[in-house]
Amino acid sequence: MAPEDRRAALIAATIPLLHEHGLDVSTRQIAQAAGVAEGTIFGVFPDKLSLLSAAIVQAFDPAPTLDAVAAIDPGGDLRVRLSAAATLIMNRFARNARLMAAAGHGHHAKDPAGIARMNRAREQLLAALTELIEPDAALLRRTPAEVARLVLxxxxxxxxxxxxxxxxxGDELVSLLLDGLLVPPDHSHGGV
Structure with a gap:
């Protein structure tokens, strides 16, 4: 196997283990999941931390979520578009919650490049949401960028x-955002 392929395979094997064990995952567990000898890891990565860092970067890659948001039909109803986007984003956040906590408490919390990547991913997500909302800007009391920030x-x-x-x-969150918490005046609410 070529070194880049082996690197990719080790990263792919590490990501689910990070979701399950956090930064406490062992190189033995990684090697077993990748189907390689433990020493193989150190032929590709200088140390465990380098492998974990590469896996976290890959896990946080916003491209799949950005692609999914971009695939939402921009001509559809605003509520439907926002609900679909909110569901995608919450799934991404939930999938990476443990990794975010681990990254926030480990070496990665002080890694300027890692922080810059996280900020860039957040800005890309904000831009994608803003673009999704823009066709209906005239319907909103806030700018599309402000609405996108509220969705996030x-x-x-x-x-x-x-x-x-x-x-x-996603549907409920978008309803709360677009409709608020008050019962519309034309609906009965238990005689109130």
Whole structure:
């Protein structure tokens, strides 16, 4: 196997283990998952941390989510577009929640290149959402960029931290954002 292929295979084997074990994954576990001898890892990576860093970078690659957001029909209803995007984003956040916590507490928290990649990914996601919202800018009280930031905020709050509540799906979050919490005046609400 070519060195780049072996590198890619080791990274691919490491990502699910990072999701399961965090940074405590062992090189023995990685080697077993990759179907190689443990020493093979060190023929490709100088140390375990280098492999973990490469795997985290790959896991955080925003391209699949950006591609999925870009594939949402821009001519569809705003609510449907935003719900689809919110669902994609929450799935991404949920899939990477443990890795984000691990990266935030380890060497990666002080890695300027890693921080720059995370910020770039956030900005790319914000730009993709803004573009998705722009066709309906005239319907909104806020700019598409502000609405995109709120969608990201809602998705993040629903996934991370002490107030995360996974009962809210993309449809519900978008409903809360677009409709608020008040019952519309033309609907009955239990006689109130």
């Amino acid at each position: 905020l809602f998705c993040g709050a629903n996934t991370f931290g002490p107030f995360a509540d996974h009962r809210f799906d």
